[in-house]
Amino acid sequence: MASHEQTRMHELIRDSPPWWQSSKLVQLYFLLLPALLTSSAWGFDISMTNGLQSIPEFSKQFDNPEGSRLGFYGASSSIGGLCAVFIWPFFVDITGRRLLVFIGALLVVAMSIMETFSTSFYMFAAGKLLLGFGSLTSQIVAPVLVVELAHPKQRQAISSLYNTSLYIGLIIGAWIAYGTAGLSSTWAWRIPAILQTALPTYQVLTIWFCPESPRWLASRGRLQAAQDILIKYHGQGRETDLVQFEIRKSSRALSRQLNREGFRTVLSTRGNLHRLWMCAVTAIASQCCGSQLVANYLPQILDQVGFSSTKEKTLMNGLIFIASWLSAIAAAFTIPYVPRRSVFLSSTGLMLVLFTIWTALAAEYVKTSSKSIGIGVVAMVFLFNMTYCACWVPLVIAYPLEIATTKQRAVFFCWVYICINASSTAVTYINPIGLQDISWRYYIIQTIFIALVFIAIYFTFVETQGRDSFLDVSEANRRLTDCSAGYTLEEIAVLFDGQESFDRAMVDVAVGVGKQMELDDGRKASVVATETVESKDA
Template sequence: MASAEGIFEGRLRELCKQCPPWYKNPSLVRLYLLLIAPMMTTTAWGFDNALTNGLQSIDTFMNNFGNPQGSTLGFFGASMSVGGIIGCIVGGPLNDRFGRRPLISGGALLIVGMVIMQTFSSNFGMFTGGKLLLGFGAFIQQCAASVLVVELVHPKQREALSSFFNTNIYIGFIIGAWITFGTFRMTSQWSWKLPCILQLALPAYQVVMVWFCPESPRWLISKGRIEEGRQILIKYHGNGVEDEIVRVEMEEIMAGIEADKTMIKANWQGLKTVLGTKGNRHRLWICIVTAVGSQALGGSFVAAYLPQILDQVGLTSSKDKTLINGMMTIVNWLTAIIAAFVIPKVKRRTMFLFATAGMTASFIIWTALTAEYVKHGHKGLGIGVVVIIFIYNFFTSMCWVPLVIAYPLENVTTKQRAIFFAITLFSINVSAFCSSYLNPVGLAAIGWRYYLPQCCFNALMIVIIYFTFVETKGLTLEEIAIIYDGKESFEEAVHYVSMELNAKHSEAVSHVEEHTEVKA
């Protein structure tokens, strides 16, 4: 495959190296404060997942809804993914049609409504239905928020902040886990209603605050609103001045859009442009494999059914289960935060290989310890399982949490980003639904033996990553496109756009000079 080096002679990367730190640039400080609203999107997902675990550990909740088991409990765990599947189907086209901000605000408003519905549910079906629609709203947001962040941040901080984006899921995990730990002793219905109603806070903040955030300049430029996109880059990336970085960014963005022949249309011609080239098929493969891997490498066991796993190894009290869940979320979050700042300095493919190998080895040990505990019942083996789950989560959090968003987004073009990322989220939800629905059934039916196919799948993923993942470290979004599409059409687009921008610049200078002469 073609290398991206040399197309822009590293101009943007060299310019970024000369930039002062973001915290010394007032416009970037303001931009990143505004980006808090979209950056918090994954928190709603994490909060709900934490409640999926935590509420199963609260006796009042389980007794109130008839102690659901098996497939009923499986659908409860998977219901958010069902809503997410629908959200991803409609989210991509809506994102491309209306822009990023309307979907973030609308999805947050739906979450607010469904939180109220869950809190005052009269039966388990109603509660699960609210969870399903909450998933729809959360993934409508996801389709737009992650794309907005990647397309708005300064190129110098893109790798770090796009990796940081998904780590906020752990803020939701932490809040949900520790709230349920704090309320499980309550004997009233508020032991589960209080954690539910507290989900309101963040989406209510997003409904309003996202409108103070600028729209994606890449989306504006792709829709022909070039001057609006340019002004956003000047205001935030140039600190109010059209400096060299802004000019090179504009040139790259416009050249990338000009060179991309993809037609995002719901017809045969549009499908041919998406799947008709080797580069686009490779992109789609990367998106789907990353999505499936994030959900199907064993993390769903811990994410939704930790209480059942702890029951298997003798840790059956509500206090033990909620405390372990709370401690685990904090450790995972710290790991993911550190990884988000390390990832820009490490090769992506190497990170995926190292983390997946660690997850596979951990899962094999996890399986062996569980099997021995079932045979002998030694408490030490049960504690060993908990320790190995922490180690397994370390490898998951260092790679698959931050990069499941960042890696697919940076591998696709501006025109493709909304649709391809919607496909990524769709794949995440389908694989999450399958694993979440099947896991409690499999665990109840055959116990620890259900882990054996998981070990084989993890080993297969290492082979797939080794042979098909590409390296993107240090490249701009437009340079990454060259890896897939080659440099010929891109060089032509650069030449064309450069001539066009130079002509406009010369025209503007001439107009200013004429105006000055008239005044004189």
């Protein structure tokens, strides 16, 4: 594609009206809510893991789990999710996006009911494990569905916003646990467990109203259906120039050979190996930089600094998730206008400073048992988690999707979730053991890990914001300050694979369009021939 055509496409994206001025886009984003809320079910489960530890009736029912038993309880959802990552990716291109969201949400509903009526610790943990399997089944495809349906002008913001719904589940779960903590029966923990069915039930009932991914439809040879969706929602019923450009991109999916090539060649180039490394660092750091300590084991942290009552712990649990969610939401709307690498570096650097202060205060509390020092630790926990959420919550999804090429997106996204769940399983199991055995000294290990992540980002992460090798320098600089123009995946690929990757991608587009034109011409010729024969017979 010529440079002026690419420039024209960016201008069309930039000049598109805001989504709230387009009735069809408003309708589209409303229909996308079931997919956008996928992380909420996962967040509710994390909140349950945390909140139920503060409820005496739960500990009494299941013999006060601690150490390795508590670690297994906390890690069970991640173990289930890890199993899902190794199974469902092979079916994504067959089943489509919506079916897996439906299956995953249905499993979460069923396992929440199993948790509610559990009679033993291992029955409850088994329910959590299978719930994690169901939740990740949905999460494998939901963000891809969101990204592939979103209008190009809002795609960055929507993909950044997607993972913030995690905190909707965290907040709801935390405050439900706060409200039921005072009950003197097993319903103190059974009520949060049964209410966990609410969000996935909404998904089960509404996901089929959401359109299917145009790119998946095109990959199955249903190009007309893909075109109809793009025309209806992105073009307000008209085949605009921007819609035509999107249709040409979707036409590449007509060749299933290209999709298979994406799986076969993912390890064949330095560019792809670089992508795999960046996806792995992003995924692992999102779980192992201290966030799992706060998300899953906040009660233990609070116990160690003098906040030991049920009311104090459940209240802190609810407040910290609200503060973190507000931080993540603000970041989701800001990140599209800020260089990605700068966000990673500034956030991780500040996390390192805050965690170092947290560690020092925790060590001082052991010596003095000062209430003010304990409050200082809690303040650092709040600030640390808010800083984490300003970067890692939105970008753990948005950044890997941004750096992956179209035909290899499913491969890289599965790799992201493998790394997320493997690292989450390990750190969630280890955290309570470390906190119990070596107390505040465990934070030193965590501090060193954050420092290593900062170094990895500094030396290996690529800036994808405002980069465009197809425009002159003045135009590229203008884009850096006017990020509403948007960027294609093919352009970002040049940062990893060089100019040849863009040329090959454009050839793929031409081939796809050519094949579709041949198919259309063949159908038209067949119709004309049939009509001619029928007219002669008449």
